[in-house]
Amino acid sequence: MSTSAYELLQAVLKADRARILSSLIRTCGGDFDLAEEALHDAVVAATTQWPRGGIPDAPDAWLLQTARHKAIDSMRREQRARLKLSELGYTADLLRGKEELTPIPYDMLRLIFTCCHPALNQEAQLALTLRTVAGLPTIEIARAFLVSEQTMAQRLVRAKRKIREAGIPYRVPERTEMPERLEAVLLVLYLLFNEGYSASSGEQVVRQELCAHAIHIARLLSGLMPEEAEVRGLLALMLLQDSRREARSNARGDLVLLCDQDRALWNRAQIEEGLGLCDAAQQSPSGGAYRIQAAIAAEHARVAIAENTNWNRIARLYQELLRIRPTPVIALNHAVAVSMASGAEEGLRLLGALADDLDGYGPFHAARADFSRTLGRRPEAEHAYQRAIELATNDPERRFLEGRLREMQGAAIPRAR
Amino acid sequence: MNYLLLIYEDEQALHARDEKTRNQVFQEYGAFTASVRDGGQFVAGDALQPTSTATSVRVRDGKTITTDGPFAETKEQLGGFYLVSAEDLDEAIALAARIPSARFGTIEVRPIWHYE
Numbered sequence: 432m433s434t435s436a437y438e439l440l441q442a443v444l445k446a447d448r449a450r451i452l453s454s455l456i457r458t459c460g461g462d463f464d465l466a467e468e469a470l471h472d473a474v475v476a477a478t479t480q481w482p483r484g485g486i487p488d489a490p491d492a493w494l495l496q497t498a499r500h501k502a503i504d505s506m507r508r509e510q511r512a513r514l515k516l517s518e519l520g521y522t523a524d525l526l527r528g529k530e531e532l533t534p535i536p537y538d539m540l541r542l543i544f545t546c547c548h549p550a551l552n553q554e555a556q557l558a559l560t561l562r563t564v565a566g567l568p569t570i571e572i573a574r575a576f577l578v579s580e581q582t583m584a585q586r587l588v589r590a591k592r593k594i595r596e597a598g599i600p601y602r603v604p605e606r607t608e609m610p611e612r613l614e615a616v617l618l619v620l621y622l623l624f625n626e627g628y629s630a631s632s633g634e635q636v637v638r639q640e641l642c643a644h645a646i647h648i649a650r651l652l653s654g655l656m657p658e659e660a661e662v663r664g665l666l667a668l669m670l671l672q673d674s675r676r677e678a679r680s681n682a683r684g685d686l687v688l689l690c691d692q693d694r695a696l697w698n699r700a701q702i703e704e705g706l707g708l709c710d711a712a713q714q715s716p717s718g719g720a721y722r723i724q725a726a727i728a729a730e731h732a733r734v735a736i737a738e739n740t741n742w743n744r745i746a747r748l749y750q751e752l753l754r755i756r757p758t759p760v761i762a763l764n765h766a767v768a769v770s771m772a773s774g775a776e777e778g779l780r781l782l783g784a785l786a787d788d789l790d791g792y793g794p795f796h797a798a799r800a801d802f803s804r805t806l807g808r809r810p811e812a813e814h815a816y817q818r819a820i821e822l823a824t825n826d827p828e829r830r831f832l833e834g835r836l837r838e839m840q841g842a843a844i845p846r847a848r
Numbered sequence: 849m850n851y852l853l854l855i856y857e858d859e860q861a862l863h864a865r866d867e868k869t870r871n872q873v874f875q876e877y878g879a880f881t882a883s884v885r886d887g888g889q890f891v892a893g894d895a896l897q898p899t900s901t902a903t904s905v906r907v908r909d910g911k912t913i914t915t916d917g918p919f920a921e922t923k924e925q926l927g928g929f930y931l932v933s934a935e936d937l938d939e940a941i942a943l944a945a946r947i948p949s950a951r952f953g954t955i956e957v958r959p960i961w962h963y964e
Contacts, residue, residue, distance in 0.1 A: 550937060597959050598849045600936035608938070 436481045439490060444474065447491040447534070448566045453542035454495060454534040459502050461545070461601035463563065463591045469502035470494070476501075492533045539564075540603045540655050543648070547616040548599050555590035556619050562587055564651075565644040571637050575626065616652070617665050617721065620645045624669050628676075642673050663708050664722030670705035671728035674698040686827045690737040702732045723752045742772035759788035767798055775802040793822035797832060804839055812839060850891060850933050850960040851940040856924040857953030859898055876948040884932060884943065893930035924953045931960075 448470075455466040473494050487493040546559040554576075561567045561575070573583035593599065604612040627641030649666040656662055678692035687693075709729040712722050727748045734740050749765035762785055770778025779802045782795070789795035800815035816836040823829035865873075884890040902918040918925065927949070934940040937957070944955040 550941075597957075598851075598934075598937040598940070600938050602938070604938075 436486055437478070439486055440474070440477050440481065443490045443494065445566075447494075449542070449564050450534040450536075450539055451491055451495050451498070452563060453538035455498050455502065456545075457538050457541060457601055458499050459506075461594065461599070463594060465502055465505060466498075469498040469505060472501045473498035489533065495534055536655055537603065539651065541601050543616055543652060544603055544612055545594065545599060545601050547612075547619045548594075549611070549615050550597060550599055551590055551593060553619075553622070555586060555593070556615070557622060558583060558586045559590045560619055560648070561623070561641075561644065564648055567637075567644070574635055575637050575641055613656075613659060613661070617661060620649050620652075620665060620669075621721075623648075624672075628672060639676075642669065642676070645669055646673065660712055661719040661721050663712055664719055664725045667705045667708035667712065667725035668721050668728055670701045670708070671725060671732050674701035674705065674732065680827065684827055686831045689731060690740075694735060697732070705729065706732060718751055718755070720752060720756050723748055723755075727752075740771070742768055746772045759785050760792070760794075763789060763792075763795055763798060770798075770802055775805040778802045779806070791822065793819045793824065793828070796822065797835075800832075800835070809839070849936065849940075849962065850931060851937075851943075852958045852960060853930040853932060853940070853944050853947065854926060854956040854958065855928040855930075855947060855949045855953065856922075856956065857927050857949050858923065859925050859927070861952065862927070873948050880946055880948060881930075883946075884930065889932045889934060889943065891931040891933055893928070893932075895928040896926060898927070899925045927953075 452466055452470055455470055456463055459465040459469070476497055477490075477494065481487070543560070543564055546563060547556045551559065557576070558572055561572045562569065567575070569584050569587065570580045573580045576583065623641050624645035627639055627643075627645065630638035630641070646666065646669050649662065649669060653659075653662045653666050674697050675689070675692060676698070678694070678696035679687060681687055705725070706729055709722075709725050712725070727745055730741050730745050730748070746765065746768035749761065749768050753761055753765055762781070766778050766781035766785070769781055779799070782799055782802065785795060796815045796819035800812045800819055803809075803812035803815060813836065816832060816839070820829055820832045820836070823832060881890070881893060884893075899918040902916075904915045904917060904919050906913045906915075930943070930947070932940065932943055934943065937959070940957050940959075944950060944957050947955055949955070
C-alpha cells in the first residue's frame with residue numbers, strides 16, 4: 432500500500448475510529464463484536480482498494496458504509512440474522528440506502544452511556560470505555576491496569592456478552608434516568624484519571640496517559656452535552672490537576688507539596704482552559720461536587736505564588752462540598768483549609784471531631800502532625816508523624832513524612848508557617 | 849425479551865411491620881400488578897409462602913435427598929416473582945424499581961434464555 436494512502440488510513444482511524452464504531456454498533460443492533468469485526472474487515476478492504484481506486488473524498492464515510500455492508504452480509508449469513516434484522520426498526524431504511532452517510536455525534540453518546548451502564552461492573556465499564564471510546568488496544572489497557580493481556584481480554588469478552596445476553600440497550604438514557612447514568616459515566620472518567628494521576632513518572636507511560644484519555648473523553652462529552660454543568664466541572668478539575676503533573680515530583684521521584692511546587696512547570700494552557708470552564712460554571716446555580724472541587728483547584732491555579740492563595744475561599748468551598756458530600760476525608764480537607772486561613776489551633780479543633788473516623792488514614796495523622804508542629808507541640812507532632820509513616824501507602828509518601836519528622840527533630844525551634 | 853424479576857426481602861423485617869404498612873404495601877402491589885397487565889408486559893407473577901414452608905430436593909447417585917428449608921440461608925429471602933416481557937434491560941430495570949419490595953429488599957433481574 433502506498434505510503435500516503437496508508438498514512439491517511441492511520442490518521443482517519445486515529446481521529447475517527449470511535450465515532451465510526453459508535454454509529455456502526457447502532458447499525459448492528461447494539462452488537463459490539465459484530466461492529467468491531469465489520470470495521471476491521473472494512474479497514475482491510477481499504478488497504479487494497481484505496482491505492483487502486485484512489486483515496487475517497489470522505490474516508491470516514493467510506494469506512495462506515497463499507498463496514499455497514501459487511502455487517503449486513505455477516506448478519507444475513509448467520510441464521511439468527513433473520514430474527515435480528517426484523518427486530519431492527521431502522522434496518523429497512525438501511526437496506527434502502529437511506530442511512531446517513533457519516534457518523535452522527537449522538538451515536539457517541541450512545542456508546543459512552545452503554546460502556547458505563549450500571550449493569551456492568553466497574554472494571555468492565557473502565558475496560559470497555561478505554562477499548563471502544565479511547566480506542567486503546569487490549570494489551571495497553573492490560574498494562575494500564577497491571578493485569579495480564581488474557582485477563583483484560585476476558586474482561587472485555589464478558590462485558591460484551593453481558594450487554595448482548597442481558598439486553599443492555601444501545602441508547603442515551605431518558606431525562607429521568609440521566610442523573611444516575613451521568614454520575615456513572617463521570618465516575619468512570621474520574622477513576623481513569625486517578626489511575627493515571629497516581630502513576631508516578633517511573634511507571635509505564637500508558638498509565639500516565641490515562642489522564643489524557645480521561646480528559647479527551649470528558650471534553651467530547653462536554654461538547655455533546657453542553658447543558659450538563661457537572662461534565663464541565665469534571666473536565667475543569669482534571670485539567671487543573673493535570674496541569675501540575677510536571678511539578679508534582681522531583682528528580683528522585685519524591686513528592687513535592689503543592690505549596691512547594693515550581694509553578695513555572697505548571698501547564699499554562701491547561702490552567703487557562705480549566706479556569707475558563709470554572710468561571711463559566713459560576714453562572715450556573717447548582718453546585719455539583721466536581722464543579723466545587725474544580726473551583727478549589729482553580730484557587731491554587733490562579734495565583735503565582737503559594738503565599739497568595741485565598742484559603743478563606745477554599746475553606747468556604749470545602750464547606751459547600753461537605754454539605755453535599757459529608758465524608759470524613761472531605762472534612763479533613765476542610766480542616767486543613769481552615770488551618771491555613773485561620774490558624775493551626777482552629778484546624779486542630781476540627782480534626783478532633785474526626786479522630787474516630789480517620790484513625791486508620793495516614794493523611795489525617797500527617798495533618799495533625801503539621802498543625803501540632805506549627806503550634807510548637809513537639810511530642811504530639813512526633814507521635815502523629817510516626818502514625819502517618821506507619822500508614823503511608825507508597826514510598827514517596829513515606830520518605831516525605833520521614834523527612835518532615837527528621838526536620839522537626841533536628842530543628843531547635845518549630846518552623847513558623 | 850422476557851425477564852424474571854426475583855423479589856428478595858428480609859422475612860423477619862417483613863413480619864415485624866405494623867398492620868398499616870403491610871396494608872399499604874399490599875395496595876401498592878395491587879396497583880403495580882394492574883399497571884403491568886395494562887402495559888401488556890405481564891406474563892406471570894405470584895407471591896411465595898415464606899421460607900419456613902420450603903423444602904429442598906436433590907438427587908445424588910439415584911437417591912432423592914429431601915431436606916427442610918430453602919436451598920441456602922440468606923439475609924434476604926426469595927418471596928415472590930414477576931415474569932415480564934420488556935424491550936430491553938432498561939425497561940426491565942424500570943419495572944423492577946417499581947416493585948414495592950424494591951425499597952426494602954433487592955430485586956434480581958434475570959433474562960430468560962431464548963432459543964433461536
